[in-house]
Amino acid sequence: MFRQQIARQARLFSTTPIARKxxxxxxxxxxxxxxxxxxxxxxxxxxxxxxxxxxxxxxxPETKGEAKGQANEALGQAKGKANELAGQAKGKTAELQGEANKKL
The missing domain is CATH 1.20.5 (Single alpha-helices involved in coiled-coils or other helix-helix interfaces)
Structure with missing residues (x-):
């Protein structure tokens, strides 16, 4: 009789994982x-x-002097570029004016 109870309980126990979530x-x-x-x-x-x-x-920059130096350097580069572009503009103006004079 004791065996039958264990057998029935063993059948009810399942170790398979749940197939669906x-x-x-x-x-x-x-x-x-x-x-x-x-x-x-x-x-x-x-x-x-x-x-x-x-x-x-x-x-x-780590110091105030270094910051000023970098600012002055940037300002110098900007001025140089501005002068360069102004020179190119003057050259182009002179070139176009010369072409216009030739056509007249």
Whole structure:
């Protein structure tokens, strides 16, 4: 009699995994996937921000004198470029004026 009770209980016990997921489990899995994607993007954004911060720190002048020197250098380059463009414009004006005089 004791054996029959064990045999009946053994038949009721199942070790097979659930073949189908419930809707709640499906939603949880989808939420985990979305969370991983968002987390990955956030981490990439944070890393990119850190890289930019380091680049700015390296490019920024450390002292007031160094900042003035860089500003003066940039100003000199701008003036040089402006003079160069003005010379090209004068040359082009003279060239066009010469062509116009030839046609008259």
């Amino acid at each position: 419930s809707p709640v489990e499906t939603i949880k899995d989808a939420a985990k996937a979305v969370d991983r994607t968002i987390s990955g993007a956030a981490v990439k954004g944070i890393e990119k921000g850190e890289e930019i911060t380091e680049a700015v720190k390296q490019a920024a």
